Amino acid sequence: MCNPGLKERHWEEISAVVGIAINPEKKDSQMTLKTALQYDFIKNIEAIDIINDTATREFAIEQIMNK
Numbered sequence: 001m002c003n004p005g006l007k008e009r010h011w012e013e014i015s016a017v018v019g020i021a022i023n024p025e026k027k028d029s030q031m032t033l034k035t036a037l038q039y040d041f042i043k044n045i046e047a048i049d050i051i052n053d054t055a056t057r058e059f060a061i062e063q064i065m066n067k
Helices: 008-018 033-038 041-066
Strands: none
Touching: 008 041
16 A cells, blocks of 8 residues: 555546545645444455556656656
């Protein structure tokens, strides 16, 4: 959840998977570990992991392109 490659579009995908609107990039976000446990993110960990991996690869490509 602390991946710097996670962009708004990735958070929208994660939100759709877990069924709650989340976007830690916003300063008024109420996303906490307690919230994650409350909404049982663990049951969706595989889908979240796929989104996270995609974000990581996209971020790496962006970094290479910026150089």
